[in-house]
Amino acid sequence: MKRITYRLLAGTGIGLLLLTACADEKTQDSEQEQQEVSVDEANDNAVTSSLLKLDSEIFSLPSPVQTAMLLKKNEIPYSEELLNSTANIEKYLNQFQKALNMGVYGADLAYLSNFNNAQLKLDYFKVVEDLATDLNVRNAIDQQLIDRFASNIDNQDSLYNLNAALFQTADRYLKDNKDDELAALILAGGWVEALHLSLDPAANIQELRVRIGEQGNAARSLVSLLGKSEDAQTLELASKLAALASEFKALDRDYEYVKPITDATERVTYLNSKSNIQMTDEQLEAIKTQVGEIRAFIIQ
Amino acid sequence: MKKLLFILAFALLAANVANAQCETIADDCANYLENAYISDGQIYRALLYNDQVAEFETTFFGGNTYRIAACSGEQEGNLIFRIYDEQKNLLFTNADYSNVPYWDFVVENTMHCTIESQLDLNRQDSGCAVLLIGFKQ
Incomplete structure (x- = not known):
């Protein structure tokens, strides 16, 4: 798995633009295979440049x-x-x-x-x-x-x-x-x-x-x-x-993890961890x- | 020279397509916040490909209820998101609930969390991922 911590869409050059243009649902035809060559190159460029650029952080x-x-x-x-x-x-x-x-x-x-x-x-x-x-x-x-x-x-x-x-x-x-x-x-x-x-x-x-x-x-x-x-x-x-x-x-800050409780019917999770700051x-x-x-x- | 101009023109076109794609997703995703939730004023988006994971840190303040909406592509459920606390305990993932596009969180005490998002490769292998955070009025 490749982790792209703080990497954003913006500001990553032509290669990334190509990637974006190609990005879509998984219903693409054989043309996509050719495009994905650019995708890989573009993504490498994106990851490299994002380490340096302010505009690539979330x-x-x-x-x-x-x-x-x-x-x-x-x-x-x-x-x-x-x-x-x-x-x-x-x-x-x-x-x-x-x-x-x-x-x-x-x-x-x-x-x-x-x-x-x-x-x-x-x-x-x-x-x-x-x-x-x-x-x-x-x-x-x-x-x-x-x-x-x-x-x-x-x-x-x-x-x-x-x-x-x-x-x-x-x-x-x-x-x-x-x-x-x-x-x-x-x-x-x-x-x-x-x-x-x-x-x-x-x-x-x-x-x-x-x-x-x-x-x-x-x-x-x-x-x-x-x-x-x-x-x-x-x-x-x-x-x-x-x-x-x-x-x-x-x-001074304390934090204690408490297991959350989820109510799936209501689509809500109660985050019950404890924290305190002095x-x-x-x-x-x-x-x-x-x-x-x-x-x-x-x-x- | 012609080739360069062609590449630049294509890149500009691609940029517009990319922005349009992300804007449409963001618009659709905003509907999940509805009127009861106020946006935190930011849009979190990343271009994801294959098994890439985008992550960022946020603070959920105690005594508040938050809604997180996660969207990618034209269909619901393309984006998986996970929330970890500062000790890396997994607090929630929508993958346990069919990748549901939004979920609410009632926060008792303030927590510093990391939010990760990743495409569900069974549904989509690349695209613009948008995450929105709202808090209840």
Whole structure:
């Protein structure tokens, strides 16, 4: 069995394109046999190149919408000063800044979904849309989705869904167009902002403190991914994230496997393993300091 | 020169076909998340051939219910997925349930997991594999 850990469709050259063109159900005729020669060669090329390319990795980051939902659950009051001002959009001139801050504003928008301020939500949606336009992903976003945002401005659940749908569309479009690094930067911006939004209340709310402590894998994934970039700004960001990742690594975490229980009729499995994470006030403060520095670097 | 141009033109055409194939699969797969689940905002996709396995790590946060949808090709059940915990214990595989294209997971405590996907070679030997993760509102 050949394992292709973190190998993705995108960015692997002509050979892989041939492979994709050939890929289909198992009902192919003799022409396929000739094509499969190219398939094998292409796949070898893909595997080789994917070891070097940022755009060939699959990684997963927690959604800012999930953080917003957790803040809502804990009835965290609104605090406008936590947001990145929409006026800052003028500062973002290059793709690196635009992508990161599209993620930042998207996380702010998810946060705003918890509160009743229609105009502010529209303002943040507008900056997300503007940055999407600058990053050439706006055309991929269905106009109906844009329209639904305005018509559901007071519907919290719909806004969560629309926010997620918008960013999934951007993620997909950028990956289709071999811009995986931009896709990763959008996710990174959203992840940092979601952390920032939850750090203040985490001082007094255990559930939030634990959730923050559980972000270590996400930090390490980002460092690993962005650290392979050839762009100096991205590498600087990766370096800052590495310092944050080391703070997460210092946390005490226990994990105990418990056999899952599956209900096949309902198509559901209960994952019952136990985990626990301990974070002192000093460790929380250290993480907060690192996140503050990274966020300042992003929104400056 | 003509040969090179032909190869490039073919490659561009192939790229469009590839994207179209993946997009169609992703669209179909998104239907499994339905309205009750919010996408995590990402699309996990890989081009698989024969017995290749694509894998990535993710975190399932405690107190949440997740749905994983796995799709490849035009028919349900072409893609096998497996979920392991951080100690490599197998938590679930849809291969035990006829490669069902989606499954829900109720997570008690936060878990760092690895998700693997692989084509069912009895059904399909190459193609675009798409995995989506949603969480319950």
